[in-house]
Amino acid sequence: MIENIRLSFKGIFSHKIRSLLTMLGIIIGIAAIIAIVSTIKGTNEQIKNNLIGAGNNTVKIQLSDGDTVCDFSWENPPKNVSMFTESTKKRINELKEVESCTFYRTRNNPDNLFYLNSKIDSATIYGIDKDYFETAGYEIVEGKGFSDRNFTNFDKVVIVDKTLAEGIFEGESPVGKILEISGEPFTIIGMTVQNTVFEPVINSVDDFYTYNQTSSGLIFMPTNDWGIVFRYDEPENCIAKAVDTDAMTNAGKKTADILNESITKESAGGEETSATVEYKSESLLEQAKSLQDLSSSTNNMLIWIASISLLVGGIGVMNIMLVSVTERTREIGLKKALGARKRRILAQFLTEAAVLTSIGGIIGVLTGIGLSQIIAKVAEVPVAISTPSIVISVIFSMVVGIVFGLIPSIKAARLNPIDALRYE
């Protein structure tokens, strides 16, 4: 076998141009496949990153009316939604898909937010429980976080994020500054940043809307303080952190089911009841999936086209191998006269075909990697080289060699030694 491989290399290198031309179909096919697969993978990863954030695995479960998330800055909270309790949280945490969860309330761009008499226009206020930073992936970079006493004492303290701090305090430390919310003074005790390495690429208007809310400043206060500045009975929302990305959809659905138990369906006679509100998990993962499916289905067609190139390459290999068998009829006859069995001749030619196409496959992989780098530069599309696709490509080209080398090899093995020796 090793002898066969050595001989194959010798044969291939003694006919460099011919071997290269034979391999061309394989090279083009494999290069195209590698480039396409890399682009698909790159696009998919981009979609996933853009929509769900790199590796954070959190799902928001928000109180929604129909398809819109309830926003209590201008509507009154429905009466049939009761507040969450510690046991609600415990049950969610016990779900096998969920690693941890947190409850929070938000208010977008409130009109009662001031610093030194000037109104802060774009900011979102969060009322959070003590699990929020941990679960949603924030870390305190300056000052300190909330203590248990801050919650129980209704301390008027807030933590701001870096965006807000940079916007308002212009390089000064926010810690110790006082914000006025709804006429009440709140002391800033810390600054936080989201610790995911998530840097969204803004390519379209949709992307912009997806990210613009994260680009406005955030203010976090203990959820117990919510009643001081807003309404004490506003329902909370939930963020569940799934154990992994694949568990996100289920984690979101099951959490929503538990949260919906806090909604009484029959209206208790109050005029504020709404039968249509319910907790819904955001379906970012599904959106990502369907976008990815779309991008791969268009690219699957390209892969089929590339496969045809491989098929043509395979036929080219068969053709050259048949020529090679005819050219080497004498050699085959001699080997048979010297005692080489059919199996050995068969193996020799199969090895040669497989080595030829494998080299073609390897060159194709290298070309494909180069090609995807060029695509990345020119078309500004992200690419990600996938190792399995490289391994599969090389194995596949080897298989192409064996399949298309089979007919010529059988022809060689079946040659009658006297006819072969007589052949001029």
Next chain:
Amino acid sequence: MVFELKNIYKDYIQGREPVPVLKDISLSVEEGEYVAIMGPSGSGKSTLMNIIGCLDKQTKGSFIFDGADIMSANDKKLSDIRNKKIGFVFQNFNLLPRQSALENVELPLLYAGVSKKVRREKAIAALKRVGLAERMSFKPTQLSGGQKQRVAIARAIVNHPKLLLADEPTGALDTKSGDQVMELFKELNDDGVTIVMITHEPDIAKCAKRIMYIRDGELYKERTGEKE
């Protein structure tokens, strides 16, 4: 006894008609013999050699080689016999052009499954035997006709076969190299190697201890003598 042909016939199918090429040939060769088979071109010499060399099968008759019935042997068995018991020398040498002299001589040992080290040793010994040890790394194109034929002889004897079978071994050589090859054959025969040589040159045939004549597919003891 090395082999025995009894009432061998060989037909080639040409169009629809079978054309008889060998007719009722009987020949047995003992160990240590040196037999020349002479005849004009087209008389069936090569056809006979192919049968003796287990490369082809007779149409009719029995052929026993070293105790084995060849007619009923399969490809594997025939390959083994050719590999271990017969050494071929062809008119046009039939060396693999891209391989060195040494690698060419190693071929039969490779097919016999001999380890690389032993292969090398035996091939070098065979090349020494034909006086070409110092040219073992040369490619066939770097060798003269006589040297190529001596490499081919080394390849034929490397497995210590029961029979050395030569088809016009001097046909492509000048007189001097031809004489060298004949000298080598004589030495090998003196060492006990059985040789069957096919030729159409009387001078070459004379080197053998026994001469048979073939004409129109029939074998004779004498140039024009009665049928054997």
